[in-house]
Amino acid sequence: MQCPIPGCTDSTRPGQLLCRLHWSAVPTELKGRVWSTWRAFTKAVGHRAALVARQPYLDARQAAIDHVAAAQGPLL
Numbered sequence: 776m777q778c779p780i781p782g783c784t785d786s787t788r789p790g791q792l793l794c795r796l797h798w799s800a801v802p803t804e805l806k807g808r809v810w811s812t813w814r815a816f817t818k819a820v821g822h823r824a825a826l827v828a829r830q831p832y833l834d835a836r837q838a839a840i841d842h843v844a845a846a847q848g849p850l851l
């Protein structure tokens with residue numbers, strides 16, 4: 776998969792959210808949030824529980840992407 780950071784042409788490895796460079800730019804606290812919400816999602820039992828657990832992960836994921844994209848500054 777391609778790294779979701781706008782303008783980045785690097786690819787992510789399976790199970791990774793961002794390319795190595797951009798993942799390293801995510802603050803530790805936010806990385807922890809992505810992992811803990813992901814774990815909660817994978818442990819959710821049943822369709823309904825999975826749907827409920829999915830949103831915090833998507834929020835954390837988006838927060839990490841937004842943080843790195845904002846830190847990058849405007850694209851050339």
Ligand SMILES: [Zn+2]
Nearest residue numbers: 778783794797
């Ligand atoms: Zn990237």
